[in-house]
Amino acid sequence: MALTFTVQHRDGAARAGVLTLPHGRVETPVFMPVGTQATVKGLTPDMVRRAGVQIILGNTYHLALRPGDTLVAELGGLHRFMAWDRPILTDSGGFQVFSLATQVKITDRGATFRSHIDGSPLELTPERAVEIQQNLGSDIAMVLDQCPPGAAPDDVIRTAVRRSILWAERCKTHHTRADQSQFAIVQGGTNLALREECARELVAMDFPGYALGGFSVGEGPEAMHAALPACAVLLPDAKPRYLMGVGRPEDLLAGVAAGIDMFDCVMPTRNGRNALAFTDDGPIRLRNAKHRRDTAPVESGCPCDCCTTFSRAYLHHLFAADEMLGPTLLSLHNVSYYLRLMASAREAIRGGRFEAFRAGRLARWEGRSID
Amino acid sequence: MALTFTVQHRDGAARAGVLTLPHGRVETPVFMPVGTQATVKGLTPDMVRRAGVQIILGNTYHLALRPGDTLVAELGGLHRFMAWDRPILTDSGGFQVFSLATQVKITDRGATFRSHIDGSPLELTPERAVEIQQNLGSDIAMVLDQCPPGAAPDDVIRTAVRRSILWAERCKTHHTRADQSQFAIVQGGTNLALREECARELVAMDFPGYALGGFSVGEGPEAMHAALPACAVLLPDAKPRYLMGVGRPEDLLAGVAAGIDMFDCVMPTRNGRNALAFTDDGPIRLRNAKHRRDTAPVESGCPCDCCTTFSRAYLHHLFAADEMLGPTLLSLHNVSYYLRLMASAREAIRGGRFEAFRAGRLARWEGRSID
Numbered sequence: 001m002a003l004t005f006t007v008q009h010r011d012g013a014a015r016a017g018v019l020t021l022p023h024g025r026v027e028t029p030v031f032m033p034v035g036t037q038a039t040v041k042g043l044t045p046d047m048v049r050r051a052g053v054q055i056i057l058g059n060t061y062h063l064a065l066r067p068g069d070t071l072v073a074e075l076g077g078l079h080r081f082m083a084w085d086r087p088i089l090t091d092s093g094g095f096q097v098f099s100l101a102t103q104v105k106i107t108d109r110g111a112t113f114r115s116h117i118d119g120s121p122l123e124l125t126p127e128r129a130v131e132i133q134q135n136l137g138s139d140i141a142m143v144l145d146q147c148p149p150g151a152a153p154d155d156v157i158r159t160a161v162r163r164s165i166l167w168a169e170r171c172k173t174h175h176t177r178a179d180q181s182q183f184a185i186v187q188g189g190t191n192l193a194l195r196e197e198c199a200r201e202l203v204a205m206d207f208p209g210y211a212l213g214g215f216s217v218g219e220g221p222e223a224m225h226a227a228l229p230a231c232a233v234l235l236p237d238a239k240p241r242y243l244m245g246v247g248r249p250e251d252l253l254a255g256v257a258a259g260i261d262m263f264d265c266v267m268p269t270r271n272g273r274n275a276l277a278f279t280d281d282g283p284i285r286l287r288n289a290k291h292r293r294d295t296a297p298v299e300s301g302c303p304c305d306c307c308t309t310f311s312r313a314y315l316h317h318l319f320a321a322d323e324m325l326g327p328t329l330l331s332l333h334n335v336s337y338y339l340r341l342m343a344s345a346r347e348a349i350r351g352g353r354f355e356a357f358r359a360g361r362l363a364r365w366e367g368r369s370i371d
Numbered sequence: 372m373a374l375t376f377t378v379q380h381r382d383g384a385a386r387a388g389v390l391t392l393p394h395g396r397v398e399t400p401v402f403m404p405v406g407t408q409a410t411v412k413g414l415t416p417d418m419v420r421r422a423g424v425q426i427i428l429g430n431t432y433h434l435a436l437r438p439g440d441t442l443v444a445e446l447g448g449l450h451r452f453m454a455w456d457r458p459i460l461t462d463s464g465g466f467q468v469f470s471l472a473t474q475v476k477i478t479d480r481g482a483t484f485r486s487h488i489d490g491s492p493l494e495l496t497p498e499r500a501v502e503i504q505q506n507l508g509s510d511i512a513m514v515l516d517q518c519p520p521g522a523a524p525d526d527v528i529r530t531a532v533r534r535s536i537l538w539a540e541r542c543k544t545h546h547t548r549a550d551q552s553q554f555a556i557v558q559g560g561t562n563l564a565l566r567e568e569c570a571r572e573l574v575a576m577d578f579p580g581y582a583l584g585g586f587s588v589g590e591g592p593e594a595m596h597a598a599l600p601a602c603a604v605l606l607p608d609a610k611p612r613y614l615m616g617v618g619r620p621e622d623l624l625a626g627v628a629a630g631i632d633m634f635d636c637v638m639p640t641r642n643g644r645n646a647l648a649f650t651d652d653g654p655i656r657l658r659n660a661k662h663r664r665d666t667a668p669v670e671s672g673c674p675c676d677c678c679t680t681f682s683r684a685y686l687h688h689l690f691a692a693d694e695m696l697g698p699t700l701l702s703l704h705n706v707s708y709y710l711r712l713m714a715s716a717r718e719a720i721r722g723g724r725f726e727a728f729r730a731g732r733l734a735r736w737e738g739r740s741i742d
Contacts, residue, residue, distance in 0.1 A: 037692040038685070044696065045680070067688045071664060075684055083680045293442060309416070309454045313446055314409070317438045321408040324695055325415065 003181040003208045005240045009350045013259040016349040019240055021087040021139040022179045026054045028261040029345055031338045032089060037062050038082040041269050042328040045083045052339040055087040057264040060132050061096030065115055069135035077137030090138035092129045095147050126170040134177045143171035145185040150219030157189045161198045168202055183209040190219055190227045199234035210235040211242040228258035249278060249341055253358045256345050268334035273327040275319045278337045282365045291316040304336035374552040374579045376611045380721045384630040387720040390611055392458040392510040393550045397425045399632040400716055402709045403460060408433050409453040412640050413699040416454050423710040426458040428635040431503050432467030436486055440506035448508030461509035463500045466518050497541040505548045514542035516556040521590030528560045532569045539573055554580040561590055561598045570605035581606040582613040599629035620649060620712055624729045627716050639705035644698040646690045649708045653736045662687040675707035
């Protein structure tokens, strides 16, 4: 079995469970840091492990372009290449083609586009997305989908839904790797009828896990939070549910409340590189002059190596001096923060107090503006 | 006592000893990685420790400008600020003023210049150089000296020598911190008569340690290697001898052969950031396409975390993809390499086989061109 999933505790729609994958055990709900180019930016695999990370996400589009999926396969697969021995989920590459590549043309056959690196003409079909991910050897692969922008009109979303269903079926047919599970992706924007149609078709195909795509693509957090509960229940209760590309800490808790089990987002690392730290009292900007002589850690009580070792004053200095160590240390803190948040959410679900936990966190985050 | 130094083994002019400083014990000959802006670029203090580093160098000019030496003092000193609990040596700031600042004017009083960061007018006198370093709280402080270029005519070098002697005396008079030792710096270029005069004056002042400045400033490695033995013996035999800003692995061994105990250089970190790795078989460039599918580590048998974990193919990918982890991992390897080289040199001196060791290393390095 390439995947087993057990829901161990329920608290309203929220669930805490265990996902077992070829490279290890993952407690859910789980946050997956993004390792786009075979590295979680600025962090060694050892730092990522010490931050409590159980599973990371790799990007199919980037890795297929550079260093190339056949080269990664030749070198022993993505785990060995990047020296990460815990589970990896890879996306299908579709989202990146639509957002990064140029001259993108989409037909039922797939997408043709030009590489954002060197302009070379390329094609991504459902079959090619499967092959790339099989070459990478991720524990979980995603089907190729078409993800329209949040503001897209219904006919565009309807076409994307139809095509995503068609492509999911072709991905399932083409998939052969026994030590890899394939998740389907439900599209439909904030149109619940289209989400229902898409989910019904995909659930009938019996994938081992299901994702919600097309959120956090411009529709606004309120619209997403409102849509999540109704969308999450469209996915099989006994299988892992993954909300793609989301999000801020408050978005993660909204997802957990709706019954989502898995999340990924570039925010902890991207914001860390830009001197923004997540804390229980809301985000803080380390470039702000108020931190110049502050001997407190980024977050008091945080057990990460950044907070137990360095002051805000030192972090402020590193960013002012444009030193690499600033982005590294703040990425480390932010990834640790996201992982701790998910661990606390699991604990709250097990204790039957998730809504109180969530309300408490929201109140504390909202009590402060960004300083 | 802020410093004790014992020579434990001799092998020709080479010596192996122990330097005891307020923050710890240092086995010599020793290489000090450079932590210009209160960080060894790209590395956490834990990585620096794991590379075997016993003492690092901090830059007075940079730290006085940003974050400012009084702020560092207020925050508990440089050790605490950057979370480095082993010894630190700080330079005097003179070399950086001459190489980085603009509108530099030097008189016997000191140097006036404009900051390379914001153009603000500043002054560095011998007294100010002492105060900055006392605020930083380094284990070893350097006197302010004037370092002329390697190609400078004799009258320029003569003026620099006279001024360096004058400034050393004022630094000694102004120095009060009991838990910090002050080293004097012998200038004189490759003019042995001037070196002799400078050393005689400075030795008479009885500093706890002595440095050779004004090497590796454009005079060429052959001229430096030729001058080192005669210059090293001008420094007291019972005190630590430090060759400033040097250099390549072969330059370190030339210095050790001449009786030098301490070295610093930006090469391991700067070259690491530029994808060049030092190895026993000579330097290799990880950007070179020949490493694209090479599963070997950067250096076989190297015990550093880079070499025990990652392949050359992965490092090649990180540099091709412009990922921060490439500079971090290669800086780690290079610092480890320099530290291992010095450890092997100490072992060879203790075994009475330093010249054979040095000849063997030179033959192996020279046996290969850069690939």
